[in-house]
Amino acid sequence: MSDRHPRHRLAPLLTSPVRLSVVAALAAVGKAEFGYVRDLVEISDSVLSKQAAALEEAGWITVEKGRAGRQSRTWLAVTDEGLAVYRRHLAALRDIAGPRE
Numbered sequence: 001m002s003d004r005h006p007r008h009r010l011a012p013l014l015t016s017p018v019r020l021s022v023v024a025a026l027a028a029v030g031k032a033e034f035g036y037v038r039d040l041v042e043i044s045d046s047v048l049s050k051q052a053a054a055l056e057e058a059g060w061i062t063v064e065k066g067r068a069g070r071q072s073r074t075w076l077a078v079t080d081e082g083l084a085v086y087r088r089h090l091a092a093l094r095d096i097a098g099p100r101e
Helices: 017-029 034-041 045-058 080-097
Strands: 031-033 061-068 071-078
Touching: 017 031, 017 034, 017 045, 017 061, 017 071, 017 080, 031 034, 034 045, 034 071, 045 061, 071 080
Parallel strands: none
Antiparallel strands: 031 071, 061 071
């Protein structure tokens, strides 16, 4: 184990509760429709759009636009890199919290 504090392993982009919640939601399912993630995380379309753009720019999620019948749809999916970063972030949080006695 490193002698550095575990906070150095946190992913700065995931220190935002909304971005962490979005990645956590996608980590559980892999891919989900925009509206599902929006409702699950309890945020507005504009907030999810902005946070999804930041996560997509980092390469941690993908955003796909398409159609389901006549309806336009947007799907969000966590990438392999995004899932790995999320897992490292969670491990760092557990290390920070330490064992419970």
